[in-house]
Amino acid sequence: MNxxxxxxxxxxxxxxxxxxxxxxxxxxxxxxxxxxxxxxCEEGECGTCTVLIDGIxxxxxxxxxxxxxxxxxxTCEGLLAPDGELHPIQQAFIDEGAIQxxxxxxxxxxxxxxxxxxxxxxxxxxIRAALxxxxxxxxxxxxxxxxVKKAAELMKRxxxxxxx
Amino acid sequence: xxxxAPERERVVGSKVTRVDAVEKVTGLAKYAPDIYFDRMVxxxxxxxxxxxxxxxxxxxxxxxxxxxxxxxxxxKDVPGKNRLGEVVDDMPCLVAEGETVKHYGDVVxxxxxxxxxxxxxxxxxxxxxxxxxxxxxxIEEARRDEIRIHGSSNVSVHKKIRKxxxxxxxxxxxxxxxxxxMASYQEHAYIEPQGVVxxxxxxxxxxxxxxxQCPYYVQSSLSKVLGFPMSxxxxxxxxxxxxxxxxxxxxxxxxxxxxxxxxNLKRPARLIYPREIDIHxxxxxxxxxxxxxMGFSKDGEILAxxxxxxxxxxxxATLSPVVMFRTLVHAAGAxxxxxxxVDTYGVYTNKVPxxxxxxxxxxxxxxxxxxxxxxxxxxxGIDPVDMRMKNALREGxxxxxxxxxxxxxxxVETLDKVNELSNWKELNERVEAFNRGSLFQKRGVGLxxxxxxxxxxxxGQHIDKSGAHVQIxxxxxxxxxxxxxxxxxxxxxxxxxxxxEELGQKLSQxxxxxxxxxxxxDSGPTVASRTTMFSGNAVRIACKSLRERLVKLYAELxxxxxxEVELHDGMISCGQDKGMPFDELIEEAFKKNVKMFxxxxxxxxxxxWDPESGIGQAYITYSFASQVVVVEVDMITGNTKVLEAYxxxxxxxxxxxxxxIGQIQGGFVQGMGYALSEDLKMLNGRILTDNFNTYxxxxxxxxxRVFKYGIVEDEFSEGPYGAKGIGEPSLMAxxxxxxxxxxxxxxxxxxxxxxTPEYVLNVIKEDAE
Numbered sequence: 001m002n003x004x005x006x007x008x009x010x011x012x013x014x015x016x017x018x019x020x021x022x023x024x025x026x027x028x029x030x031x032x033x034x035x036x037x038x039x040x041c042e043e044g045e046c047g048t049c050t051v052l053i054d055g056i057x058x059x060x061x062x063x064x065x066x067x068x069x070x071x072x073x074x075t076c077e078g079l080l081a082p083d084g085e086l087h088p089i090q091q092a093f094i095d096e097g098a099i100q101x102x103x104x105x106x107x108x109x110x111x112x113x114x115x116x117x118x119x120x121x122x123x124x125x126x127i128r129a130a131l132x133x134x135x136x137x138x139x140x141x142x143x144x145x146x147x148v149k150k151a152a153e154l155m156k157r158x159x160x161x162x163x164x
Numbered sequence: 165x166x167x168x169a170p171e172r173e174r175v176v177g178s179k180v181t182r183v184d185a186v187e188k189v190t191g192l193a194k195y196a197p198d199i200y201f202d203r204m205v206x207x208x209x210x211x212x213x214x215x216x217x218x219x220x221x222x223x224x225x226x227x228x229x230x231x232x233x234x235x236x237x238x239x240k241d242v243p244g245k246n247r248l249g250e251v252v253d254d255m256p257c258l259v260a261e262g263e264t265v266k267h268y269g270d271v272v273x274x275x276x277x278x279x280x281x282x283x284x285x286x287x288x289x290x291x292x293x294x295x296x297x298x299x300x301x302x303i304e305e306a307r308r309d310e311i312r313i314h315g316s317s318n319v320s321v322h323k324k325i326r327k328x329x330x331x332x333x334x335x336x337x338x339x340x341x342x343x344x345x346m347a348s349y350q351e352h353a354y355i356e357p358q359g360v361v362x363x364x365x366x367x368x369x370x371x372x373x374x375x376x377q378c379p380y381y382v383q384s385s386l387s388k389v390l391g392f393p394m395s396x397x398x399x400x401x402x403x404x405x406x407x408x409x410x411x412x413x414x415x416x417x418x419x420x421x422x423x424x425x426x427x428n429l430k431r432p433a434r435l436i437y438p439r440e441i442d443i444h445x446x447x448x449x450x451x452x453x454x455x456x457x458m459g460f461s462k463d464g465e466i467l468a469x470x471x472x473x474x475x476x477x478x479x480x481a482t483l484s485p486v487v488m489f490r491t492l493v494h495a496a497g498a499x500x501x502x503x504x505x506v507d508t509y510g511v512y513t514n515k516v517p518x519x520x521x522x523x524x525x526x527x528x529x530x531x532x533x534x535x536x537x538x539x540x541x542x543x544x545g546i547d548p549v550d551m552r553m554k555n556a557l558r559e560g561x562x563x564x565x566x567x568x569x570x571x572x573x574x575x576v577e578t579l580d581k582v583n584e585l586s587n588w589k590e591l592n593e594r595v596e597a598f599n600r601g602s603l604f605q606k607r608g609v610g611l612x613x614x615x616x617x618x619x620x621x622x623x624g625q626h627i628d629k630s631g632a633h634v635q636i637x638x639x640x641x642x643x644x645x646x647x648x649x650x651x652x653x654x655x656x657x658x659x660x661x662x663x664x665e666e667l668g669q670k671l672s673q674x675x676x677x678x679x680x681x682x683x684x685x686d687s688g689p690t691v692a693s694r695t696t697m698f699s700g701n702a703v704r705i706a707c708k709s710l711r712e713r714l715v716k717l718y719a720e721l722x723x724x725x726x727x728e729v730e731l732h733d734g735m736i737s738c739g740q741d742k743g744m745p746f747d748e749l750i751e752e753a754f755k756k757n758v759k760m761f762x763x764x765x766x767x768x769x770x771x772x773w774d775p776e777s778g779i780g781q782a783y784i785t786y787s788f789a790s791q792v793v794v795v796e797v798d799m800i801t802g803n804t805k806v807l808e809a810y811x812x813x814x815x816x817x818x819x820x821x822x823x824x825i826g827q828i829q830g831g832f833v834q835g836m837g838y839a840l841s842e843d844l845k846m847l848n849g850r851i852l853t854d855n856f857n858t859y860x861x862x863x864x865x866x867x868x869r870v871f872k873y874g875i876v877e878d879e880f881s882e883g884p885y886g887a888k889g890i891g892e893p894s895l896m897a898x899x900x901x902x903x904x905x906x907x908x909x910x911x912x913x914x915x916x917x918x919x920t921p922e923y924v925l926n927v928i929k930e931d932a933e
Contacts, residue, residue, distance in 0.1 A: 036191020045856035076191035094185040097822040101652025102188025103356040103405025140833035141864040
């Protein structure tokens with residue numbers, strides 16, 4: 001199968017790789033060692049492969065790798081500060097007990113990130129709409145909902161603001 | 165072991181941060197698909213795709229030719245015994261030519277290739293010649309025995325309870341109700357599909373990393389399939405992305421398929437299921453069809469109960485006989501009843517074999533019995549809470565198997581608390597007022613009250629034990645290894661809390677490792693809400709021995725009395741002295757050659773049980789729960805929304821309250837999916853709903869806007885700090901509460917779950933009952 005060169009920005013760094021035309025972004029990212037991006041259903045339903053492309057949430061299993069040519073992709077790995085400090089969203093998920101098996105967590109964190117970028121003080125219904133495309137089978141979502149509210153609060157504080 | 169509670173617990177019961185949270189929230193946690201080895205091959209399965217038939221030929225010639233294919237392995241390549249099944253080994257590992265395929269997802273061959281994509285492509289090119297046989301597709305057809313799937317009768321397992329005399333009970337009854345119920349399949353829908361990596365290891369055996377609930381099951385299964393002694397099979401659990409029973413026996417199968425490839429190629433082999441293969445081939449919650457007859461006095465006392473329940477075991481028995489034991493014991497519900505007769509039957513069909521799923525055969529019958537009790541309270545005009553209260557189990561009561569309850573019976577307290585939490589009387593008035601003003605939307609309040617037998621019980625007591633290994637390193641860090649597994653429920657955090665409590669080391673210095681069969685002996689399965697109690701007791705026992713040594717050493721060094729030594733949060737002190745950091749004391753211990761590791765072992769108390777009569781001590785203890793929900797039913801579409809939920813659980817003791825709450829909330833929502841939307845559809849034995857676009861599990865939008873919980877702590881003397889179990893009961897109260905709420909809303913009885921909009925609409929449209 002023919003491989004095509006692509007180049008894009010991944011978590012702030014330029015990445016060059018070669019992919020087959022039909023390779024999804026999910027499989028390409030995992031081949032690059034970006035393992036926070038998980039495979040759950042591979043048809044855009046579960047949301048555990050959620051990434052940001054130019055700041056907008058996308059299910060990476062529904063995007064072809066070649067489509068991100070020249071664009072910016074952010075994954076959960078990209079939220080950590082250079083010193084390894086957790087992003088306020090990650091801290092909020094921990095504080096609110098919003099993590100159980102953890103398999104949906106990176107996708108949930110990315111969906112939350114995109115929501116709070118565009119709406120720093122989301123209404124309850126906005127939170128539900130933003131996370132409705134991410135399935136969790138462990139928590140019952142109650143703690144996740146609370147974590148999003150807590151994250152919004154942390155990010156409004158001066159010390160959290162820089163993290164956005 | 166009697167656990168004399170320490171004077172005051174300081175870590176147990178407090179809010180702590182999950183010990184595995186950082187790795188999971190950053191995406192660094194390693195699940196099976198995140199583990200790579202040099203020269204690793206990728207596997208894919210070839211499945212029968214016919215419900216019943218004779219497999220004449222496996223033709224892999226076209227598939228072999230694909231570039232990148234390393235091998236296609238069939239029954240001929242299985243080095244050991246070509247059999248699988250934890251309780252009954254009636255299932256082939258790979259179906260042989262000349263044998264019958266018995267369900268759509270029967271596995272015939274394993275393809276190994278350089279990439280996952282190539283393996284999947286090659287699997288599609290393997291041609292199977294199957295002469296189709298008529299298939300048995302439901303319980304009724306199976307009972308007729310016109311087609312016998314395994315040669316003998318399809319009705320292959322029967323268990324019973326005979327307590328008192330039901331005919332006498334019915335003759336005294338003022339009200340007798342008879343009804344039929346059907347609880348359908350439920351798919352686990354863990355977000356991480358099944359997956360393993362199997363590699364030939366440095367001990368000349370095989371090591372498995374995988375998404376696994378029960379590593380010791382995998383070890384014994386692999387040793388048979390490979391023909392290796394168990395000492396040459398090592399299982400290391402990877403982070404596991406949800407299990408819920410779905411990774412109890414199934415990973416033994418997954419690992420066996422991959423091991424056949426690894427063995428023949430002498431290379432690491434990885435097998436990660438695509439979601440569709442996962443849904444087509446792996447276990448589900450059993451469909452159960454039940455007939456209930458109950459007799460009541462006019463003041464609401466339950467005088468007699470008679471139950472027949474038929475479980476669809478699918479094509480192979482797998483765990484069904486043990487699932488049925490729990491069905492049997494829970495069929496009569498959470499009440500004190502003198503006359504009980506229960507019969508449960510397991511039948512073979514040409515469908516996917518169901519197995520373990522949170523609640524393990526009990527949610528199906530608890531839905532039925534709680535529907536019956538609700539119906540009786542309606543017909544007798546007795547308040548549903550009062551009705552349960554009248555029949556509830558108390559200390560000194562006897563269960564449906566005539567087991568005398570002597571302690572930790574929080575049943576009544578859960579009812580009292582849910583009454584208070586939901587503001588029951590006012591809630592019912594509020595809903596009635598709404599219904600008076602609404603024509604097309606009707607609301608209903610539903611109540612449920614359930615019992616849960618903790619751990620494996622009388623029929624599983626021979627495997628009901630657990631080990632632990634605790635070691636303090638020279639720097640003061642502590643290694644805790646258990647035989648139970650972490651699959652999201654929070655086992656690691658509970659074990660770390662127990663170790664911190666007993667040793668006095670800081671929680672952050674305690675590492676609970678991934679479960680590894682090389683370190684801890686067979687500890688039974690991580691099921692039956694038993695890990696806190698069994699692994700917890702084992703860790704506690706090991707830590708107590710280490711603590712004694714540390715106390716003695718400190719007392720010697722400081723010439724003080726051992727009785728006065730205190731260990732807490734990384735400091736050791738005696739009376740008013742300034743104390744010493746834990747790590748420094750450990751350094752002293754190392755210099756003096758004090759033994760700084762211990763094994764812990766805890767086994768089930770012996771349970772007396774008569775399988776002929778179903779009378780005796782069914783379980784070591786019971787958890788209880790009561791739940792109230794409010795639903796709104798759209799009378800035009802049949803769609804149901806859960807608006808409010810109130811749930812109260814007697815857990816004995818909440819060692820990690822945040823974890824208990826996580827179980828309560830998660831179990832509720834999973835139970836809600838089972839009750840309402842999770843409709844596994846089949847056509848000719850093939851599952852049509854094989855991914856999340858058609859198999860609909862709840863999202864964040866579906867959860868009730870009002871969700872309140874309460875925890876009752878009626879301590880159990882055998883449990884660590886009094887703890888029982890919460891994993892399963894968290895789900896079990898929900899389907900009956902929702903079914904009863906819908907029934908009250910529409911004025912007709914719900915007899916089938918999931919109560920999908922189509923089903924509810926049909927019930928609404930039925931003529932008067």
